[in-house]
Amino acid sequence: MSFETPRAVADALRSVDYLPDDRIAQVVFLADRLDKPILVEGPAGVGKTELAKSLARVTGRDLIRLQCYEGLDEAKALYEWNYKKQLLRIQADVDHDWEDIEQDIFSEDFLLTRPLLEAIRSENPVVLLIDEVDRVEVETEALLLEILSDFQVSIPELGTMEARTQPMVVLTSNNTRELSEALKRRCLFLHIDYPDAQREQQILAARVPGLSEHLAAQVAKVARSIRSLDLKKAPSISETIDWARTLLALSIEDVDEAILGDTLHVLLKYQADIEKAAKELTSSPPA
Amino acid sequence: MLGIITGFIDELRATGVPVSMVEAIDGMRAVEVVEISDRVALRETLRATLIKNLRHERAFDTAFDVYFSMVPQSLSEPRDSGESRSQPHVDRSDALEPPPFDIDGLLDSLLEALAGLDDEAIRRGARTAVDELAGMEPGRPVGGTYYLYRTLRRLDLADLEERLISALTYDQDLSDFERRLLREEVEARIERLRQEIEEEIRRRLVADRGRDAVARTLRRPLIEDVDLMHATTSDLHEMEDAIGPLTRKLAARLARRRRMRTGRLDFRRTMRKSLATGGVPADPQFRHPRPHRPEVWLLCDISGSMATFSRFTLQFTHAMSTHFSKLRSFAFVDTIDEVSDFFGPGVDFGSALRRVTTEAEVVWLDGHSDYGNSLETFHTRYGRQLTPRTTVIITGDARNNYRPPRDGVLGDIAEASRALIWLNPEPEAYWDTGDSAMSHYAGHCTSVHEVRTLRQLEQFIENLTLPGPRPLQNV
Numbered sequence: 001m002s003f004e005t006p007r008a009v010a011d012a013l014r015s016v017d018y019l020p021d022d023r024i025a026q027v028v029f030l031a032d033r034l035d036k037p038i039l040v041e042g043p044a045g046v047g048k049t050e051l052a053k054s055l056a057r058v059t060g061r062d063l064i065r066l067q068c069y070e071g072l073d074e075a076k077a078l079y080e081w082n083y084k085k086q087l088l089r090i091q092a093d094v095d096h097d098w099e100d101i102e103q104d105i106f107s108e109d110f111l112l113t114r115p116l117l118e119a120i121r122s123e124n125p126v127v128l129l130i131d132e133v134d135r136v137e138v139e140t141e142a143l144l145l146e147i148l149s150d151f152q153v154s155i156p157e158l159g160t161m162e163a164r165t166q167p168m169v170v171l172t173s174n175n176t177r178e179l180s181e182a183l184k185r186r187c188l189f190l191h192i193d194y195p196d197a198q199r200e201q202q203i204l205a206a207r208v209p210g211l212s213e214h215l216a217a218q219v220a221k222v223a224r225s226i227r228s229l230d231l232k233k234a235p236s237i238s239e240t241i242d243w244a245r246t247l248l249a250l251s252i253e254d255v256d257e258a259i260l261g262d263t264l265h266v267l268l269k270y271q272a273d274i275e276k277a278a279k280e281l282t283s284s285p286p287a
Numbered sequence: 288m289l290g291i292i293t294g295f296i297d298e299l300r301a302t303g304v305p306v307s308m309v310e311a312i313d314g315m316r317a318v319e320v321v322e323i324s325d326r327v328a329l330r331e332t333l334r335a336t337l338i339k340n341l342r343h344e345r346a347f348d349t350a351f352d353v354y355f356s357m358v359p360q361s362l363s364e365p366r367d368s369g370e371s372r373s374q375p376h377v378d379r380s381d382a383l384e385p386p387p388f389d390i391d392g393l394l395d396s397l398l399e400a401l402a403g404l405d406d407e408a409i410r411r412g413a414r415t416a417v418d419e420l421a422g423m424e425p426g427r428p429v430g431g432t433y434y435l436y437r438t439l440r441r442l443d444l445a446d447l448e449e450r451l452i453s454a455l456t457y458d459q460d461l462s463d464f465e466r467r468l469l470r471e472e473v474e475a476r477i478e479r480l481r482q483e484i485e486e487e488i489r490r491r492l493v494a495d496r497g498r499d500a501v502a503r504t505l506r507r508p509l510i511e512d513v514d515l516m517h518a519t520t521s522d523l524h525e526m527e528d529a530i531g532p533l534t535r536k537l538a539a540r541l542a543r544r545r546r547m548r549t550g551r552l553d554f555r556r557t558m559r560k561s562l563a564t565g566g567v568p569a570d571p572q573f574r575h576p577r578p579h580r581p582e583v584w585l586l587c588d589i590s591g592s593m594a595t596f597s598r599f600t601l602q603f604t605h606a607m608s609t610h611f612s613k614l615r616s617f618a619f620v621d622t623i624d625e626v627s628d629f630f631g632p633g634v635d636f637g638s639a640l641r642r643v644t645t646e647a648e649v650v651w652l653d654g655h656s657d658y659g660n661s662l663e664t665f666h667t668r669y670g671r672q673l674t675p676r677t678t679v680i681i682t683g684d685a686r687n688n689y690r691p692p693r694d695g696v697l698g699d700i701a702e703a704s705r706a707l708i709w710l711n712p713e714p715e716a717y718w719d720t721g722d723s724a725m726s727h728y729a730g731h732c733t734s735v736h737e738v739r740t741l742r743q744l745e746q747f748i749e750n751l752t753l754p755g756p757r758p759l760q761n762v
Contacts, residue, residue: 005322022327022328022331023331023334026321026327026328026331026332026335027331027335030317030320030321030332030335030336033317033320034313034316034317034320039339041341079741083569083570083571083598084564084569084570084637087564087567087568087569088569091567110527130330136534137539138539174529175531175532176531176532177532177535177539178533178536178745180534181307181339183307184307184340185310185339187337187339188335188336189336189338189340190334190335191341191344197472197475202482208289218468221471222470222471223469224471224475224511225378225468225471228471230635230637232635256464256465257462257463257464260464272634272635276635279717281464281467282463282464285455
């Protein structure tokens with residue numbers, strides 16, 4: 001499925017309760033048109049992973065996810081030869097000609113596909129999500145380059161495997177490490193920041209059914225206010241959503257200082273932050 | 288169009304944003320599939336293809352405004368009227384006489400637009416404000432800030448803010464908390480108006496003087512090129528985001544081990560495991576080497592001459608403390624004190640900084656830098672704890688106020704540690720001028736680097752290669 005305009009992207013995403021801003025819609029549109037991967041960067045919990053999931057949902061593609069971590073290697077990301085099966089095969093007929101066996105054990109039947117190869121080999125079109133790519137070491141990043149630019153994987157024993165269908169690739173990064181130029185060059189860059197109060201209000205309305213407009217607006221404003229403080233970890237969208245749900249569950253209609261003070265721990269995860277926010281928000285505003 | 292885009296890319300490169308050939312081509316290709324008349328679409332398209340780092344977005348936005356501002360047809364018209372109007376009252380002397388213009392009417396309509404969040408009306412108001420208040424004169428070689436200042440002074444945004452607050456209060460009694468939220472809402476809206484005005488001024492400057500000229504005057508160094516000795520607070524704040532990734536990279540560099548990816552085959556465990564498969568080693572086991580934990584000691588000069596730089600190094604120290612469990616930090620002016628405990632996980636930077644400046648005992652005699660005494664004190668007090676695994680990093684300008692450098696002791700420190708690195712925030716050409724004792728110290732260091740900007744720090748980390756940790760002796 002291909003999108004006609006950025007607006008169509010926005011509408012489609014909205015239909016699955018993901019509210020994109022102009023930038024997100026435009027970049028997704030471009031990625032679709034130019035068949036380029038998207039590198040999504042931004043603070044934790046602003047909907048980077050959610051974007052990939054929503055894309056899979058609106059396009060009807062399968063989602064294949066590669067969660068990155070320190071120490072990820074090609075055996076976990078690309079493919080691995082199935083040693084056990086190969087050994088068994090060798091043992092099964094010892095009298096057989098070795099050449100034949102060698103041919104045989106290095107065929108696709110003995111290949112264990114890992115997410116990247118799986119995305120390439122899939123019969124159905126897929127969305128490939130490479131999550132938190134900044135966690136792998138620089139050297140491991142190189143594994144991704146071939147797949148990102150040519151949508152293919154080279155296996156020395158088998159040759160080059162090309163994509164059966166063009167995968168839609170989304171990489172996410174929390175920017176804990178500068179990614180290599182080579183990787184960035186191959187991607188469209190999309191920075192997602194905390195939304196402004198208006199958009200956050202819409203997101204809340206879409207994600208928390210039953211939330212009154214008044215409360216959604218208040219929650220969004222409080223979130224903005226807290227984010228303007230100098231905190232260790234500002235509340236993310238997922239945390240404001242949690243907070244809105246909490247308020248709803250407590251059947252609170254209107255947020256005041258006391259309620260905020262009582263429920264602040266839903267928004268903030270560090271004791272120092274909670275104390276700071278409580279002190280700032282519940283005292284009189286700066287003149 | 289092609290010409291404008293190439294000009295735009297040249298401008299980005301001139302600012303220091305690295306736009307590669309491939310990215311430029313991508314940008315061109317991408318522009319083909321977008322509606323050129325849609326400014327937002329064009330902007331986001333170019334941004335996604337050309338800019339690959341958040342730090343470069345501000346430069347991008349400025350340049351984009353200049354190169355792709357709608358050069359409106361009405362442009363020549365308001366400018367002409369502005370010209371003819373500015374002739375009669377040449378208010379270069381900032382004369383107090385009010386111009387024949389209904390500023391209250393404008394303020395009222397702006398207030399209404401802001402209260403109702405009417406984007407179109409806000410834009411219209413901004414345009415009128417610039418028309419009437421900026422007093423723009425064609426060909427005058429002043430920057431946009433001058434006109435912005437003139438417009439804003441007449442508009443009095445602070446007053447507008449108060450009026451907007453009372454307009455949105457609807458005579459309700461607000462608690463402090465509600466008032467705070469309201470104020471922030473209003474501030475956000477006023478900021479939007481301010482940006483609108485700024486953009487409008489920029490547009491007219493471009494129409495008057497041409498893109499390239501305006502772009503040149505607006506060009507500001509990227510955050511990675513700001514001199515650390517003279518960075519402003521907001522610069523430092525912006526750097527904070529960049530420091531995290533850098534320290535992580537440094538951690539990785541220092542911990543780098545020379546080993547095979549998967550580790551050596553663990554023969555014993557493989558054989559043990561093979562019993563389950565009838566003696567066939569079906570599941571090879573590997574020995575995973577223990578990651579090497581680097582030990583880093585940081586010595587920061589926090590004397591007055593280094594005020595801005597030391598704030599930066601302490602920021603860096605703070606970020607490092609989350610990556611190195613074995614980080615020890617020391618601050619010195621004319622004597623040295625350990626400040627490791629002030630940093631650490633869960634401590635916010637502000638309070639750490641406060642404790643360093645108030646609690647650390649770094650002044651012994653007169654509060655003027657004394658590297659000699661600091662190093663000697665360091666060596667006597669902590670020298671015996673240095674091990675061949677310790678990397679010592681000293682940051683400072685080596686300006687010793689003509690006191691004896693006592694560099695011999697630095698040699699002892701270097702001897703006792705794995706590596707000794709000196710980062711100097713001064714340009715290399717200034718080293719050894721005046722009271723700088725850099726060359727005395729340099730000889731003892733494993734390496735010495737000029738680190739004046741974030742970019743240089745990045746390069747230093749990028750190229751860092753250290754001798755492997757020496758084996759512990761006599762153990």
